[in-house]
Amino acid sequence: MRLKDKKTGFLLRHTHLLHVAPVSVWVVLFVFAPLVIVVYYSFVSTEAFGTIIPTLTLKNYEYVFHSALGRILARSLIYAMLANMACLLMGYPLAYWIATQGGKFKAFFVFLVVVPSWTCYIIRVYAAKMVLEESGLLNDIFLRLGLISSPLEMLYTPGAVLLGLAYIWLPFMVLPIYAALDGLDPSVLEAAADLGATPLHRFFTVTLPLTKGGIFAGTILTSIPALGDWLVPYILGGNKKWMAGNYVQYYFVVRGDFSIGSSMAVALTATVILMIYLFTKLGGEEALERII
């Protein structure tokens, strides 16, 4: 304790308890306990109306594995990684441009990236639908330009889901990369140029490796929520090709079969934790620090 206390009452010697005990209790009660219960549900069977049959079983996992787990979890991973690549390919140039060419208006250009991410998620999905649907903006433009003679079917395709995921999560890729680029020491770049590196060479040998932390932070912030998304495949994918989130939503909300839903929820959470572990290993401590 930094501050000197003359009194030696228990609470004064343990003032930190006043500060951290309430939240600790809350986290145990409303984060850990629900997760433990989901794990428990995933190992027992439930009858209609939710009566638990309290014998441990692997039946739910078998069911999930046979019906979906492999296929749906693999699809979720592929979608999340592809959307993440799209975010990186769009986000890096954008962040680079703001950091190098933004000048006095840097804050404003960052603001333009942040605003969409603060808008309600369901509205952004709906807005994406307005662009992609049969009578939507893209078809309207293509028809007017004479590029196509009849409207394309873009909605309810895997492409629409990918585009939607990239659109929703892009801001979270730009911000950490921008922060990393903006914090770059200009003298390092000058040194590289003085030593004869071409701009392109300099970018790949100096700038890119030095912003690795930002890239992995952005990767965590985009691929993790994309992996757990259910509204984008539900609305833009027409609820046809499920991702893991759709499976959880269906079994919990529509079917009320908490056991089967729980097994998928556990599998999804395990995958997420594994991915975070992997990305922080690859991206180093900096990746984790840049998230917070």
Added chain:
Amino acid sequence: MKSTLFGVTLLVYCFLWTPAGLLIVYSFSKNRFGIKWEGFTLKWYLHLLNSPSINAAILKSLIIASVTMVLATIAGTVTAYGLYKYKFRGKKLLRTSLLLPIVIPYVVTGASLLVFFTRVMHIPLGYPSIIIAHITFSTPLAVFVIMGRMQRMDWAWEEASMDLGANRLTTWRKITIPFLLPAVISSAVLIFPWSFNDFTITYFVAGLGTTTLPIYIFSQLQYSLEPVIINVTSTIFVALPVMGLFIMSVLQKERT
């Protein structure tokens, strides 16, 4: 090289803004469906004012977001102070645990809370369950935002106050709280729209009666009754973060 980069940047900005822009523009269109422009009108905004179901949804969302904002910000401030100022056993564990609600997929958080509320705690679904869920995912945000600011603060003032004989409570009241205020306000400004906008977690724990605005929009979307009404409410949703971010940037300028 530079112009290619600028071209890409412009395209990415278009990608980010076209859908929202489309919503805003067509919320003023006379046409009820789709993107055929038939002239400017404000009648949908007036219609919104007279729609009891939307107003009820907005009111519910406002209540939930306000309660969440106040409670989560207080909890976040107190916890951030404890985590920053003191060394104690289990500190790292607590920090990591606070990351959990942020990184675990929303469907899993929502589903696990649903099971917990209905099967274990028997908390009625509605305001209590929604507010508990919102506090659970908002408090960690407040903690990390405020802790980030604390690292850049000058703490000598606090020690000076104690050395000059003020007790801890007076020091809190006169020094710590005024010093932390900008950080506290920016975390509140962050949490309010976060809670107001939340769809997935609320969807799981809301039960039948408590229709917040995002849930109302979702139900409208499924039956596509009044697309233009969605546009109108959406425009309000876009305006809200612009205002919030504006407040935050003003606060940031004052501090530096």
